[in-house]
Amino acid sequence: MTTPPSVVRDRALSLAGGELPAYLYDLSALSTHAAAVRETLPPQVELYYAAKANPEPEILAALSPYVDGYEVSSGGELAHVAKAVAGRPLAFGGPGKTPDEIAAALDLGVRRFHVESAYELRMLAALAARVAPETRVDVLLRFNLPLDAEALAGSSLAMGGRPTPFGLDPAEADDAVAAFASGDLECLELVGVHAHLASGLDAPQQLAVAASVVAWSQALARRHGIRLTEVNVGGGMGVDYADPEARFDWARYGQGLAELCAAHPELTLRIEPGRALTAYCGWYATEVLDVKRSHGEEFAVVRGGTHHLRTPAAKGHDQPCAVLPTRAPWPHPWPRSEARQDRVTFAGQLCTPKDVLARRVAAPGLRAGDRVVFGLAGAYAWNISHHDFLMHPRPGFHFL
Ligand SMILES: *Cc1c(COP(=O)(O)O)cnc(C)c1O
Numbered sequence: 510m511t512t513p514p515s516v517v518r519d520r521a522l523s524l525a526g527g528e529l530p531a532y533l534y535d536l537s538a539l540s541t542h543a544a545a546v547r548e549t550l551p552p553q554v555e556l557y558y559a560a561k562a563n564p565e566p567e568i569l570a571a572l573s574p575y576v577d578g579y580e581v582s583s584g585g586e587l588a589h590v591a592k593a594v595a596g597r598p599l600a601f602g603g604p605g606k607t608p609d610e611i612a613a614a615l616d617l618g619v620r621r622f623h624v625e626s627a628y629e630l631r632m633l634a635a636l637a638a639r640v641a642p643e644t645r646v647d648v649l650l651r652f653n654l655p656l657d658a659e660a661l662a663g664s665s666l667a668m669g670g671r672p673t674p675f676g677l678d679p680a681e682a683d684d685a686v687a688a689f690a691s692g693d694l695e696c697l698e699l700v701g702v703h704a705h706l707a708s709g710l711d712a713p714q715q716l717a718v719a720a721s722v723v724a725w726s727q728a729l730a731r732r733h734g735i736r737l738t739e740v741n742v743g744g745g746m747g748v749d750y751a752d753p754e755a756r757f758d759w760a761r762y763g764q765g766l767a768e769l770c771a772a773h774p775e776l777t778l779r780i781e782p783g784r785a786l787t788a789y790c791g792w793y794a795t796e797v798l799d800v801k802r803s804h805g806e807e808f809a810v811v812r813g814g815t816h817h818l819r820t821p822a823a824k825g826h827d828q829p830c831a832v833l834p835t836r837a838p839w840p841h842p843w844p845r846s847e848a849r850q851d852r853v854t855f856a857g858q859l860c861t862p863k864d865v866l867a868r869r870v871a872a873p874g875l876r877a878g879d880r881v882v883f884g885l886a887g888a889y890a891w892n893i894s895h896h897d898f899l900m901h902p903r904p905g906f907h908f909l
Pocket of ligand 1: 559561562580602603705708709743744745746781782783784785
């Protein structure tokens with residue numbers, strides 16, 4: 510269960526059934542949260558927003574005063590973010606960048622790349638020499654660094670320290686750095702190291718990762734007698750879907766990063782969270798279409814489903830929600846279907862048993878026509894969903 514703020518609650522109750530489902534974004538809550546996050550970070554830490562978590566233009570714009578830039582991971586995100594928040598710094602990351610995407614990024618003035626492989630490094634060097642020969646292009650080499658398994662117990666999506674398609678293998682680090690010294694990579698400047706190794710981490714785990722990435726990058730620099738002035742330690746700050754009121758401990762994280770910065774005064778540290786910035790501001794509001802029994806359990810079928818809010822299916826959890834009973838007179842000649850048990854499973858309109866938003870939620874007296882608002886729907890929700898499956902209408906979008 511969760512408690513929506515009154516702006517969200519009022520909107521969910523005032524929209525007509527036909528205007529639901531709808532994504533309701535509480536932009537003032539987003540601003541307050543982002544400002545508080547920024548406040549905890551020392552000045553040496555730059556905050557980039559990973560646009561893939563939620564690239565709605567209104568969200569990108571609301572974050573703008575509090576972030577130093579945006580991380581984009583495709584040509585599509587690049588074009589979209591460059592338009593939505595024109596003039597803000599962008600870093601181009603992500604695996605499998607095509608030559609066209611890299612050229613487009615250079616054309617748009619992007620001068621910071623997170624390079625994923627030795628092949629991509631050569632490609633970027635050749636394209637930079639052609640498209641932007643007069644300017645310096647900053648490179649952070651992304652590495653798939655080993656993770657301290659103990660420090661990371663419980664992280665949900667580890668993408669480092671085991672075989673993955675992300676970043677360079679640490680065994681290739683010396684050759685990649687040597688390539689810069691050889692003069693083959695004119696136009697490119699190796700400024701540092703990038704590592705996004707896991708998601709769902711708490712603050713002590715994130716600090717352990719940050720310290721180990723910084724130590725690794727400084728050792729690399731020492732071996733080659735060079736300076737590496739930037740370290741990007743990625744995103745992955747945890748969001749607890751089982752406890753929607755919980756928050757990543759930004760104060761503790763900021764304090765730990767300040768200590769790390771104090772030990773490395775020449776370093777710019779960068780973080781690029783997505784989920785932990787925008788998850789809390791988004792709500793998926795819908796209407797109960799039917800309440801029914803099946804083999805001893807009760808189900809409520811709501812308008813919409815996991816084709817709009819794939820998060821619970823993708824992560825295998827129950828999306829936190831709140832039931833808002835509607836007391837307006839029932840406008841139909843047929844009776845409302847209603848729950849007889851205390852617990853109801855919320856399913857969507859898709860013809861698949863996977864279309865479940867939340868299981869066995871306490872909802873005594875739930876009736877057709879009641880509203881349900883799902884929280885933590887501001888990140889990896891609408892934009893990771895398979896919208897066209899079954900051809901139901903798209904939700905509304907409201908920026909409150
Ligand atoms: C997805 C991603 C992020 C953001 O991760 P969150 O878990 O949303 O914080 C940051 N950096 C890279 C490279 C990513 O792929």
